[in-house]
Amino acid sequence: MSGLRALAFAAGAAWALAGLVPAQDSVPDFAREVLPILERRCFRCHKAAETDTSGKVQKPKGGLRLDGRVHFLRGGDGGPVLVPGILEDSEIFLRVTLPADDPDYMPSKGEGLSAEELQIFRRWIASGAGFGDWQGATDAPAAEGSSPPADGVLPTPSRIRTYEILAEGVAQPPQALIEKLARLGALVHPVLAAEDRRLLRVAFPSGSTAIGRDQIAALAGLRGHVAEIDLARTTFDENALFSELARMPRLVRIDLREATIDGSALHRLGDLQHLDVLNLFGCRGVTDDAIQGLSTLTSLSQLHVWQTRISEAGLAELRSALPGTRVVGAPALPTPLPGAESPRRR
Amino acid sequence: MKRLAHSLDELDRRAFLRRSAAGLLGVGLAPDGLLPHPSRVGTARRVIYLYMSGGMSHLDTFDPKPGSEVMGPTEAIPTRADDVSIGAHFRNLAPLMDRVAVVSSMSSNQGAHVQGRYFMHTSYTMRGTIRHPTLGAWLSQLAGADNPTLPPHVAVGGDVYGASGGFLESRHYPLPIGNPSDGLRNAHLPATVSEERFHQRMDRLAAMNAAFEERYGGQKLVRSYAEAYDQAVELMRSDDLTAFDLEAEPEPIRAAYGQGRFGQGVLLARRLCERGVRFVEVTDGGWDTHVENFDAMDEKLPSLDQTLATLLLDLEARGMLEDTLVVLATEFGRTPEIVSGRNGRNHHPKAFSCLLAGGGIRGGQRYGQTDERGEEVVDRKVTVPDFNATIAHALGLDVEKVHQSPTGRPFQVADKGRPIAELFA
Numbered sequence: 050m051s052g053l054r055a056l057a058f059a060a061g062a063a064w065a066l067a068g069l070v071p072a073q074d075s076v077p078d079f080a081r082e083v084l085p086i087l088e089r090r091c092f093r094c095h096k097a098a099e100t101d102t103s104g105k106v107q108k109p110k111g112g113l114r115l116d117g118r119v120h121f122l123r124g125g126d127g128g129p130v131l132v133p134g135i136l137e138d139s140e141i142f143l144r145v146t147l148p149a150d151d152p153d154y155m156p157s158k159g160e161g162l163s164a165e166e167l168q169i170f171r172r173w174i175a176s177g178a179g180f181g182d183w184q185g186a187t188d189a190p191a192a193e194g195s196s197p198p199a200d201g202v203l204p205t206p207s208r209i210r211t212y213e214i215l216a217e218g219v220a221q222p223p224q225a226l227i228e229k230l231a232r233l234g235a236l237v238h239p240v241l242a243a244e245d246r247r248l249l250r251v252a253f254p255s256g257s258t259a260i261g262r263d264q265i266a267a268l269a270g271l272r273g274h275v276a277e278i279d280l281a282r283t284t285f286d287e288n289a290l291f292s293e294l295a296r297m298p299r300l301v302r303i304d305l306r307e308a309t310i311d312g313s314a315l316h317r318l319g320d321l322q323h324l325d326v327l328n329l330f331g332c333r334g335v336t337d338d339a340i341q342g343l344s345t346l347t348s349l350s351q352l353h354v355w356q357t358r359i360s361e362a363g364l365a366e367l368r369s370a371l372p373g374t375r376v377v378g379a380p381a382l383p384t385p386l387p388g389a390e391s392p393r394r395r
Numbered sequence: 396m397k398r399l400a401h402s403l404d405e406l407d408r409r410a411f412l413r414r415s416a417a418g419l420l421g422v423g424l425a426p427d428g429l430l431p432h433p434s435r436v437g438t439a440r441r442v443i444y445l446y447m448s449g450g451m452s453h454l455d456t457f458d459p460k461p462g463s464e465v466m467g468p469t470e471a472i473p474t475r476a477d478d479v480s481i482g483a484h485f486r487n488l489a490p491l492m493d494r495v496a497v498v499s500s501m502s503s504n505q506g507a508h509v510q511g512r513y514f515m516h517t518s519y520t521m522r523g524t525i526r527h528p529t530l531g532a533w534l535s536q537l538a539g540a541d542n543p544t545l546p547p548h549v550a551v552g553g554d555v556y557g558a559s560g561g562f563l564e565s566r567h568y569p570l571p572i573g574n575p576s577d578g579l580r581n582a583h584l585p586a587t588v589s590e591e592r593f594h595q596r597m598d599r600l601a602a603m604n605a606a607f608e609e610r611y612g613g614q615k616l617v618r619s620y621a622e623a624y625d626q627a628v629e630l631m632r633s634d635d636l637t638a639f640d641l642e643a644e645p646e647p648i649r650a651a652y653g654q655g656r657f658g659q660g661v662l663l664a665r666r667l668c669e670r671g672v673r674f675v676e677v678t679d680g681g682w683d684t685h686v687e688n689f690d691a692m693d694e695k696l697p698s699l700d701q702t703l704a705t706l707l708l709d710l711e712a713r714g715m716l717e718d719t720l721v722v723l724a725t726e727f728g729r730t731p732e733i734v735s736g737r738n739g740r741n742h743h744p745k746a747f748s749c750l751l752a753g754g755g756i757r758g759g760q761r762y763g764q765t766d767e768r769g770e771e772v773v774d775r776k777v778t779v780p781d782f783n784a785t786i787a788h789a790l791g792l793d794v795e796k797v798h799q800s801p802t803g804r805p806f807q808v809a810d811k812g813r814p815i816a817e818l819f820a
Contacts, residue, residue: 127811128795140797143805152524153804203788203816206438206755236541240436254542254671281669306669306713328714353714380708382651383487383701 076176080183083173086166090145090156091115097186110157117186133178142174212241212248212276215299215323219247219273226270233264240276248299252279260285265293272297281306287314295320307331312339312357319345328353337363344370353377437791438755438819439720440541443664443706444531444676446515446724447699449508449683452740453728453748454769455692456482458499465731465768467738468689476759484696487704493759494707494716495752496818500763500772503727503744503779508683511726511744517561518780518810525800528561530783531674533808535560535567537792542671544633546570549667551660551677562800566622569676575660578639638670639663651705658702665709668719682725685739707752720754720789724782731768746772749782754789757820780812788814 077083096116098108113125124130132138144155145162154161162170173179227237230251238250249271253260260283268275275297280290281304291314294300301323312335318324319342327349329335335357343352344367352374354364359378368376454460459471459482470483474492481489481497488495505511510521517527528536531548540547548560550569560568572579584593611617637643641659644666652662657679664675679699684691703723710716728747729740746765752758764774784794787808794814797805 138797140805143797147804148802151802151804152522203814204819207820208438209436242436252541254544304714326714330713351714353712355712377712377714380712382648382708383704385650386653386697386701 075172076179077169077173079173079179079181082169084183086162086170087115090159090162090166093158094156097188114186117188118180118184120186121180131174131178134175136171136174139174139178142170145170209241211301211323211325215276215301216241216245216247219299221246222249222271222274226267230264230267230271233267235264235267247274248276249274250277250279251275252281253283254279259283260290262289265290269293269296273299275300277302277304279304280308282308284309287311288317291315291317294318297321298323300324302326302328304328305330305332307333310334312336312342314342315339316342316345319347321346322348324348326351326353329357330354331356333358335359337366340366340370343367347371347373349374351375351377355379437789438718439753439789440718441668441672442531442534442674442720442722442754442786442790443661443668444674444722444724445661445703446512446676446678447682448512448678448680448725450511450727450729450742451682451725451747452684452688452692453499453501453743453746453765454731454740455688455729456485456696457497457748457750458728458746458765458769460731460767460769463731463767463769465733467733469692476761479759479761482692482696484692485700487700488707491704491707494711495750495758496756497748497750497761498763498777498782498815498818499746499748499761499765500775500777501728501747501749501779501782502772502776503747506727506742506744508726511742514779515724515726515783518783518808518812519806525802525804526559526561527806528563528567529559529569529676530786530808531569531676532560532563532567533787533792534674534790536563537808538673538790540671541673542635544629545635545638545667545670545672547673549664549672549675551575551663551675552656552679562802564618569674572639572660572663575656575663576641578641578663579636582636582639635670638666638672641666648705648709651701651709653698653702653705655698658698658705661702661706665706669713669715684729685734685741686737688729688733688738688740690738710753716753718754720756720786721750721752722786723750725749728769731770743770746770751785751818755820756789756818760817762815762818777815778812780810781815782812784809784812785814785818789819 092115094110095113096109097114098106101107109125111125111127113130114120114123121131122129127140130139130141130144136142141155144153145167147154149161156162227246227249231237234253236252236254238252239246240248240250251268251271253264260280265285272293276299278294278297278300285308287310294303295317298321300321302325303318304326306328307330310332312329312332315335318327324346325348327346328351330353333356335354337358337360339357340359340363346352349371350373352367352371354367354376355378359367364376364378368374454465455467455469459469459480460466461471461480471480472483472486472489473480474485474489476492476495479492479497481492503511503514505514505520513519513521513527516529518530519527531550535547538547546566546569548567548569549572551572552575570579584590588596608617641649641663644662649659649662652658657677660677660679664677667675679695681691681695703721706721707716710719710721725747727742727744730743731740733740746769762775763772763777765771766773787794792808794807794809794812797807800806
């Protein structure tokens with residue numbers, strides 16, 4: 050939105066240069082100053098549907114009516130066009146201040162707003178877009194000609210619902226701790242909402258990243274806040290890191306794809322009450338020796354072990370030890386089409 | 396040179412816009428250590444976007460009308476999902492349809508290829524005055540990279556048709572990969588250039604550019620050019636470069652994806668997504684079946700079936716299907732009428748089918764419906780912007796938010812499209 054703000058600001062600055070901004074930003078009177086502008090420049094297209102002389106029904110353009118307070122505030126097909134007090138969020142202001150040759154410029158027919166009219170309009174929106182006593186047309190906003198209502202309510206993903214419960218009573222972590230972890234190569238994302246840092250996803254992104262004592266110490270500072278950790282293709286001291294992870298009470302997902310581990314410390318994760326997904330895909334060092342440790346992870350709903358060195362027998366053993374867990378091994382990939390050449394030949 | 400000179404006139408305004416935009420538009424790491432983040436937390440972190448270029452027949456694939464004369468020789472088979480039957484060629488996909496949502500009420504108003512592709516990719520119709528960004532470019536701009544050393548947006552195979560960054564900066568444009576089996580070309584130093592010598596060259600380049608950059612470094616084009624160098628050098632040094640190398644993949648998996656360019660391209664997409672690339676588009680051509688439609692289906696569908704089924708199973712076993720959105724899209728469908736004499740189907744934008752799977756999508760459903768001939772949408776029409784808004788919503792992008800082009804015009808990620816709630820789990 051800062052781009053819009055910048056534009057509105059820049060436009061304001063231009064007028065200031067042109068000497069158009071009055072010394073005091075007086076609040077325009079809607080009926081006396083603003084309404085005549087709307088009547089002159091907007092109502093021709095943005096009023097109630099009517100039948101013209103040729104018998105054709107003329108619907109309001111873009112589903113937008115400006116001929117009544119209720120219609121004005123409701124907006125058009127694309128949603129509200131006016132946000133009282135905020136110029137840069139008011140599409141109606143944006144449209145009338147575009148370059149005149151822009152396809153989105155308004156009014157699309159007839160003459161554009163004069164500098165004086167623009168200034169009145171700007172002051173009106175900036176001052177809160179009061180309508181005074183004016184009601185204008187009060188008929189119920191028509192459904193026809195406008196876009197259909199949004200399909201149902203967008204569901205909250207089940208993962209987020211779990212996190213909401215886990216985050217209850219948790220305070221926002223100090224920013225300095227997040228900064229520290231980020232400086233050590235971690236990518237830190239909130240998992241609940243953009244502004245909500247109570248629960249975090251921590252990833253160490255680049256290939257073969259080593260996670261050492263510094264990173265583990267920084268993670269310890271955020272112990273209560275880590276819900277997901279992505280350690281794919283990293284290298285670390287398994288005992289040290291897993292001991293720290295075991296102290297993270299809200300840890301739900303651990304991604305260890307192709308990490309350099311042998312699985313000897315996996316049993317440490319058994320203390321994690323909410324651990325739901327453990328991904329060991331491609332951990333070549335993990336063998337049947339890890340089965341005992343993995344068998345203690347009863348909270349898991351998913352455990353990925355494809356391309357580890359766990360045997361078929363080991364897989365069966367895991368499945369019987371963890372009856373509530375979906376233990377995911379090798380998929381049955383489709384057989385190549387008959388007559389298929391090797392992909393290497395081309 | 397002309398373009399550069401033109402934009403130099405705009406120096407002050409651009410510099411001003413850039414400074415004020417830097418914090419909020421996902422440019423660089425935020426000072427508080429948290430990454431630039433889309434405005435909501437989405438259900439998917441990344442997209443594998445499979446584009447069937449030319450207009451994929453909906454009747455012969457995902458919206459068959461068994462018993463109708465419009466089907467020609469194409470038959471339908473039941474699937475794992477109760478209400479979803481699909482073309483008989485999809486024998487590997489049929490048992491996986493509980494993971495897939497078929498959107499069979501797609502409708503576009505663009506009946507020509509170039510315009511249709513552009514609309515599908517950008518949610519806006521083509522116009523002379525501006526180039527709109529594709530979803531991949533928006534994602535790159537608004538959510539940033541999941542892996543700082545790899546480009547966030549890659550396009551594999553064929554022409555990059557609509558896939559462009561439009562008015563966004565060039566670093567949001569997709570990295571084009573022509574032949575997936577070639578990987579990323581020219582990414583290694585020639586044998587005759589040592590690391591040290593390479594350093595000297597780069598230092599000399601920096602020294603020669605310094606004065607110019609100091610003066611004009613705020614310029615979008617100047618900055619983009621310098622950034623392209625920095626990114627390339629970083630990528631050359633990255634361990635993640637191996638993501639581009641299909642030779643590193645076990646042979647049985649390479650074979651399961653299918654031997655053609657498309658299958659190998661989809662495999663490359665999976666490898667890149669594993670390493671944190673956000674949006675990979677893979678294009679497959681040959682769907683413009685005006686002539687001998689059914690021969691083309693016999694040839695193309697078994698391999699699409701093979702590749703798509705392998706992708707879904709492979710992602711699932713790697714634990715990646717939950718947060719990887721797989722999209723199958725095309726610019727329009729094909730006519731119910733079979734053109735006599737040449738056994739073809741013509742363009743049909745009024746009704747066609749696309750697929751969504753993984754990434755928080757509720758599989759096992761058919762959304763929307765066409766009439767008994769597959770000619771008109773009769774239930775829950777989905778416009779192209781609605782479809783893209785659904786993808787954007789899955790990625791956590793705010794579809795209501797208005798963004799500004801450099802010339803100050805308002806745009807939304809999927810125009811005025813609205814996400815479809817029923818498609819989410």
